[in-house]
Amino acid sequence: MTDKLDKSSAGAPPEDTPRGGEESAYSGPPEAIRAIPVRHYGRWVSAVIVLALLALLVNAFANGDIQWNTVGDQLFDSTVIAGAGRTLLISVLSMVLGVVLGVLLAVMRLSKNPVTSTVAWVYIWFFRGTPVYVQLLMWFNLALIFPVLNLGPIYKDEMTDVMTPFMCALLGLGLNEAAYMAEICRAGLLAVDEGQTEAAHALGMSHGKTLRRIVIPQAMRVIVPPTGNEFINMLKTSSLVYVVTYNELLRSTSVIGSSSFAVMELLFVASIWYLVMTSVFSVFQYYLERYYARGSSRSLPPTVFQKIRTNLLSIGRERSAA
């Protein structure tokens, strides 16, 4: 009896087991299941409905009064490209300002000094609590209340000369972003186990070294994904600097759009460029997250190319099996 159990559980190859008679029913691999699958009628119905709606939408766009060739022509217009470049520039610079200031605010907020932590709290309270649009307008109109920027012996100039559209856009977006980045960084720093700080201190590491070498690298895993989202948001929010007359993507396309009576076409052009920028960055973000994931799981997640390759291979395998 035990002999038989051992054999079947070990999954012995068919050559070893005796064939014929009643014994054969227990030997060799079991017959593969060939059952009639459950029919999912609901899936068919919903697919048909969705496709029908999609067809209506495509039909509407095909019959709409859209000059598709204008979209194609203007897509690589030099003004549009320059606008897209400025959108990218202002987004990156504002993000850099936001991250640097955000890290500083997060450290201030977590410090034991009540003055610095309160100041950080008030900053975050104000810049998170008011709309960016309003903040941009305030930077733009700053000269109304402070006609001259006077930094004592260091610097003195007319406010209107200092607050160029570029500076309004940079300060408006960057200082607002800093408030959000501060909260993201604070969450990241708090997410690192206290035992890590203790272990570093027990080894004789200073506060600064502990923060730089031990805490921040681990906090990055928590900080990077929401920061990527913030940047994608920033690429889109930067369209608001239209209001401070900074000539970014939306402004340069709408100028062309209103002069050539192709408003919607140029909005399509702008959308295509926004999509291109956010898509390219999403890929970059994936690799960044992969880098900071090292050590957190037993094996690194695959790269995009590895993913595509395994997907293709698995499709091929299924086909050859069928």
Place this chain on the structure above:
Amino acid sequence: MTAMVKAEGVHKSFGAVEVLKGIDLEVKNGEVFCLIGPSGSGKSTFLRCINHLEKINAGRLYVDGDLVGYRQKGDKLYELKDSEVALKRRDIGMVFQRFNLFPHMTAADNVVEAPVQVKGVSKAQARERARELLDRVGLADKAGSYPSQLSGGQQQRVAIARALAMDPKLMLFDEPTSALDPELVGDVLDVMRDLAESGMTMVVVTHEMGFAREVGDSLVFMDGGVVVESGNPREVLTNPQHERTQAFLSKVL
């Protein structure tokens, strides 16, 4: 023999809760000093006071003749700066119950980190030493593994190697085997036994009575923030004098 650690009436409170109510003890140079007792008795807190991870509220605590966390001038005490505390901690290795390895670094990098960052040892030299230390704890082949790829017992042995890399004169062990599967405890205890034989001064908070009996030179039983009984581990464990000690040992042995 001089005292490596000397405690005189050490008190420690967390808010209104008094955790240590006057600890007096002496750890001699080169001995293995075991602290046992029920949880909440203050033994881990006392251990953490030795390298100033916790500040004591009253009493005096000395390591190698120097006051912990303070400097005495006349009859006044001056608090040490963070950098001075860090300097003292270099000489005291600590092993934690939950290992606390740096998860974003490989085993070898964990061991290399402090000598390079704190002592300014060259990277090549630190790597060479890390190889030796990992070999000593039986993990020469795991140098390139991240902590998440190691078992609990392996992680704790890397943590011991990490502490040893600073060439400490005193090693503190805070329940080093309590978070381990029973079958992994032996490997860690073997490393600690080996370390004891090399003459390292060790203060060990533990629930491993077998280890205390075989390796320990002195033993203290703590309960409710005071030292209830102390002496030679073999005598205290086999023939406890105090009622509380008897009750505790009857439960754990």
